[in-house]
Amino acid sequence: MNAPLKPNSFRSGPDENGRFGIYGGRFVAETLMPNILELERAYREARTDPAYLSEMEGHRTHFIGRPSPLYFAERLTDHFGGAKIYLKREELNHTGSHKVNNVLGQILLARRMGKKRIIAETGAGQHGVATATLCARFGLECIVYMGAVDVARQAPNVFRMKMLGATVVPVQSGAKTLKDAMNEALRDWVTNVETTFYCIGTVAGPHPYPAMVRDFQSVIGEETREQMLEREGRLPDSLIACVGGGSNAIGLFHPFLDEPSVEIYGVEAAGHGLDKLHAASISGGKPGVLHGNRTYLLMDADGQIQEGHSISAGLDYPGIGPEHSWLNDIGRVTYLSATDDEALEAFQLMSKVEGIIPALECAHALAKVGELAPTKPKDHIMVMNLSGRGDKDVPQVAELLGTKL
Amino acid sequence: MTTRLDARFADLAAKGRAGLVTYVMAGDPDRETARAILKALPGAGADVIEFGMPFTDPMADGPSIQAAGLRSLAGGQTLRKTLEDIAWFRQNDATTPIVLMGYYNPIYIYGVDAFLADAKAAGVDGLIVVDLPPEEDTELCLPALKAGLNFIRLATPTTDDKRLPTVLGNTSGFVYYVSITGITGAATPDFGKTAEAVARIKRHTDLPVAVGFGVKNAEHAGAVARGADAVVVGSALIEVLKGSLDAEGRATAGSVAAVTGLVGSIAAGVRNARKAAE
Numbered sequence: 001m002n003a004p005l006k007p008n009s010f011r012s013g014p015d016e017n018g019r020f021g022i023y024g025g026r027f028v029a030e031t032l033m034p035n036i037l038e039l040e041r042a043y044r045e046a047r048t049d050p051a052y053l054s055e056m057e058g059h060r061t062h063f064i065g066r067p068s069p070l071y072f073a074e075r076l077t078d079h080f081g082g083a084k085i086y087l088k089r090e091e092l093n094h095t096g097s098h099k100v101n102n103v104l105g106q107i108l109l110a111r112r113m114g115k116k117r118i119i120a121e122t123g124a125g126q127h128g129v130a131t132a133t134l135c136a137r138f139g140l141e142c143i144v145y146m147g148a149v150d151v152a153r154q155a156p157n158v159f160r161m162k163m164l165g166a167t168v169v170p171v172q173s174g175a176k177t178l179k180d181a182m183n184e185a186l187r188d189w190v191t192n193v194e195t196t197f198y199c200i201g202t203v204a205g206p207h208p209y210p211a212m213v214r215d216f217q218s219v220i221g222e223e224t225r226e227q228m229l230e231r232e233g234r235l236p237d238s239l240i241a242c243v244g245g246g247s248n249a250i251g252l253f254h255p256f257l258d259e260p261s262v263e264i265y266g267v268e269a270a271g272h273g274l275d276k277l278h279a280a281s282i283s284g285g286k287p288g289v290l291h292g293n294r295t296y297l298l299m300d301a302d303g304q305i306q307e308g309h310s311i312s313a314g315l316d317y318p319g320i321g322p323e324h325s326w327l328n329d330i331g332r333v334t335y336l337s338a339t340d341d342e343a344l345e346a347f348q349l350m351s352k353v354e355g356i357i358p359a360l361e362c363a364h365a366l367a368k369v370g371e372l373a374p375t376k377p378k379d380h381i382m383v384m385n386l387s388g389r390g391d392k393d394v395p396q397v398a399e400l401l402g403t404k405l
Numbered sequence: 406m407t408t409r410l411d412a413r414f415a416d417l418a419a420k421g422r423a424g425l426v427t428y429v430m431a432g433d434p435d436r437e438t439a440r441a442i443l444k445a446l447p448g449a450g451a452d453v454i455e456f457g458m459p460f461t462d463p464m465a466d467g468p469s470i471q472a473a474g475l476r477s478l479a480g481g482q483t484l485r486k487t488l489e490d491i492a493w494f495r496q497n498d499a500t501t502p503i504v505l506m507g508y509y510n511p512i513y514i515y516g517v518d519a520f521l522a523d524a525k526a527a528g529v530d531g532l533i534v535v536d537l538p539p540e541e542d543t544e545l546c547l548p549a550l551k552a553g554l555n556f557i558r559l560a561t562p563t564t565d566d567k568r569l570p571t572v573l574g575n576t577s578g579f580v581y582y583v584s585i586t587g588i589t590g591a592a593t594p595d596f597g598k599t600a601e602a603v604a605r606i607k608r609h610t611d612l613p614v615a616v617g618f619g620v621k622n623a624e625h626a627g628a629v630a631r632g633a634d635a636v637v638v639g640s641a642l643i644e645v646l647k648g649s650l651d652a653e654g655r656a657t658a659g660s661v662a663a664v665t666g667l668v669g670s671i672a673a674g675v676r677n678a679r680k681a682a683e
Binding site for chain 1: 460461462463464465467468471475478483484485508509510511512513514515535536537538539540541558559560561562563564565568572583586587588591
């Protein structure tokens with residue numbers, strides 16, 4: 001196969017049809033099309049409206065606590081003995097992860113559009129908690145769809161959402177995890193399309209979601225760029241982030257895509273291994289169409305979608321955002337994968353060596369930092385996105401390590 | 406070019422009655438039973454058959470059709486087998502139009518060109534692919550029309566007069582009006598309003614308009630048939646089939662008759678609708 005032509009800019013996508021190369025698009029039922037076109041119009045107007053942007057800026061500063069620090073991880077740097085490692089501290093945001101960046105943008109947009117009923121899907125519960133939080137803040141009705149299996153294994157986040165006033169609907173269809181929660185949210189939206197705003201949690205779904213969510217998350221990379229220039233007087237040499245749907249990763253990567261000197265790495269969840277159960281759509285899947293977009297997916301030979309598996313519920317999705325699929329094919333970003341065991345080891349390492357308990361999702365990225373950093377010279381600057389804190393994972397990790405809490 | 410669908414709707418118009426479109430899922434609850442149902446549908450009163458292609462993630466379908474798809478996939482149904490089932494049906498029935506209905510991914514993975522060639526050879530007449538709106542017409546709709554297959558589009562209550570021409574643009578065979586904003590098998594619509602909606606669509610097209618979503622019995626079907634060219638029934642058939650299965654979910658001696666019995670009763674409702682109205 002011929003490699004796709006290199007564009008003049010890696011940041012100009014998607015095109016008017018919502019495509020990044022062959023990926024993306026608007027593969028949804030007709031009932032949703034008028035609404036998706038309305039959303040696209042509303043977002044196009046909002047993104048250049050100074051009032052909208054300044055309102056978002058105010059809440060970023062005072063409600064979320066931005067900018068998040070860019071932190072020099074001195075002990076991890078010494079431990080790996082190579083590249084100088086910085087952490088972008090998204091885990092310090094209100095609600096404990098990068099998810100809130102996107103939810104803020106979408107909720108402010110929903111308010112502009114006059115939608116008072118918000119629906120969301122969630123896997124581990126981080127996006128659900130962020131959505132419930134902003135709905136509480138703005139007095140909006142919030143319904144969160146969550147696979148029944150995830151409801152059982154993420155009980156603390158379910159309780160947090162309920163405390164915040166959200167209704168959590170356990171989804172009993174299919175495999176009862178994130179993919180099925182997204183199906184059920186789409187069914188709700190088809191049914192209540194006039195009144196409802198669907199707040200998607202990652203850079204996937206029909207156009208304009210992948211572009212819109214990326215824009216909201218790009219604050220991560222924009223701040224990183226500014227902070228790094230201030231701190232080191234130059235750009236970083238490499239970036240690395242974990243990828244499920246890929247919103248934290250694209251948020252860090254996007255402002256650097258047109259800097260040829262910056263190496264970029266995404267890390268997928270290899271679960272038990274790429275030849276066994278995993279959730280690595282690029283490393284172990286192929287292009288297909290699901291949930292409104294064409295992208296790399298896990299599926300069988302008949303095109304039936306398979307379940308993802310990862311130790312981390314936040315990476316446990318059989319797809320990936322379409323822009324990542326394109327960045328992979330075009331060769332701008334290198335996608336690696338880390339297994340459950342590697343992530344579990346990295347989780348413990350960061351806790352002990354750096355005094356930060358990372359989310360299991362980010363532990364996947366750290367596992368690959370541990371492979372890449374030692375191969376780099378000491379003046380190589382590597383930035384890892386620490387997109388979430390690990391408190392939510394403590395009960396699960398305790399159980400995996402054989403400790404009864 | 407006149408297709409089996411064109412011929413069937415012309416025939417219905419000549420007879421002065423509405424048609425009955427029946428939806429059943431390929432491979433549900435097993436391949437042999439689904440084939441037996443398929444074969445029996447025209448005799449029971451089906452004028453057009455929609456044959457469901459099972460998919461793991463049917464995002465516009467309610468619990469009945471979701472479960473039917475999973476039963477079918479658990480039994481090993483594939484898109485290739487579904488096409489073989491239609492070729493088998495065509496050995497004994499050259500006139501009843503068959504429309505394949507489902508989602509895009511299995512077709513995309515099969516390969517669009519190979520799928521269209523094999524579907525045409527098997528005797529498929531049209532396609533309804535739920536997650537391909539007009540904005541994605543280059544994917545499958547335009548190649549299907551070129552291959553001589555009808556591409557049937559869904560119009561919904563959210564499809565306003567401004568959007569209707571876009572939706573109807575490349576539609577052929579018939580227009581499927583979804584009578585509710587919602588998923589299959591959900592609420593029963595206000596059938597009075599569907600007649601208005603059909604009239605609105607007919608101001609934009611000469612194609613026949615079939616109405617579905619929420620039609621559960623002969624009475625509903627009769628109400629819809631008074632104002633539409635055809636009535637679509639699906640979830641109700643899937644439910645009656647499910648009700649005939651044994652505790653392990655296997656077909657019983659009564660499974661085929663359970664489906665054809667309901668089809669017969671609904672067909673009578675459709676056929677008597679306009680007489681009753683006169």
